[in-house]
Amino acid sequence: MCGVTTATAGVLRVLGPRDLAEVRALLARDPVSHCFVASRVLTSGLDTWRMGGELWGWTEDGELTSLLYLGANLVPVETTPEARRAFADRCRRIGRRCSSIVGPYDDVAVLWSMLADSWGPARDIRASQPVMVIERDAPVRVPADPLVRRVREDEIDILMPACVAMFTEEVGVSPLAGGGADPYRARIAELVRSGRAFARIEDGRVITKAEVGAVGDGVCQVQGVWTAPELRGRGLGLAAMGQVVSLAREITPTVSLYVNDFNVVARHVYERVGFHQTATFSTVLF
Known part of the structure; x- marks a missing residue:
């Protein structure tokens, strides 16, 4: 897919191996929330075939600001308002390929509001899903089952x-x-x-x-x-x-x-x- 320039001087394009350093830096802003996309990136090196999907990037003034993973799931990452509009426009034009949209609440809610008319109806919407973490130094507070x-x-x-x-x-x-x-x-x-x-x-x-x-x-x-x-x-x-x-x-x-x-x-x-x-x-x- 060729880059598409919009009135906001942003560019949407499919990312590849040469973009790996920028992508990893963006994912590092929230390693927990972006774990799924990071896993695809790390195992594939941004090779589309190995990744099992495409990773779209939104660049403004030469800086990569937002990502959208499109595979079996559609997963937004750090999307700005301009990126959401561009991503949604492209998604409407290519049609739905995924079985779900999943990710941070704000990103998903806005993307879905833009896609519902063309991609809907949804089979189900899980509007609130707490993301939970136990950090490296935090103790496990219950006895563990050694048979697992x-x-x-x-x-x-x-x-x-x-x-x-x-x-x-x-x-x-x-x-x-x-x-x-x-x-x-x-x-x-x-x-x-x-x-x-x-x-x-x-x-x-x-x-x-x-x-x-x-x-x-x-x-x-x-x-x-x-x-x-x-x-x-x-x-x-x-x-x-x-x-x-x-x-x-x-x-x-x-x-x-x-x-x-x-x-x-x-x-x-x-x-x-x-x-x-x-x-x-x-x-x-x-």
Whole structure:
């Protein structure tokens, strides 16, 4: 995509490897909120094929001020009002390619207000999702479950049903729908092989599990937290989360996650472990 100059003298363009230093500097403004995009950037070096999407940049007076990741998710980063207008205009023209818009509350709310007429209706809007962090030096305040460990490659088929159940419960649709079975299994297998899938497995079934879904610059993001429904309310998830933090800290010193504000039980668990809120995300689901 060629650069597009607007009346505000800003330029929107697809970024590539030569932009890596500027992109990393922009992401470093908030490593927690920008963990997902940073993970894509760090693993791909801004090679579009390896990144699984495009990273758009908005430049004003020669300075990179805003980013928008466009892949399976649409993720805004540090967007200025001018950048939001330019990003939204381009998104309207190319049509919706993503299954969700997710990111900092203000960025998502404004982008969605500009895109709703052409991209809507949304299947669901999660307007308030606390972003929570436990920093490198913060103690884990609960006893950890030593039976929670890294999942082995020969246990992928045991882990998969729990991952599907969690995703379906959380998002409202199965990740296997519409031809998604093979890509979803490949994603879970990748997490297992990289040592980023954790679970307590007994007698061939998953009791509790979680994954580190993104690894940014000094920060990782825990996703997919799940306990078997028939075992909830027994404190298993609390102890499991304590162990997940310990295992995740072997990947990066700071551990983050985000959670729906209406999930009071989960929020209470994370607070007891030692997480605290640093920002608020929103998600628009299609």
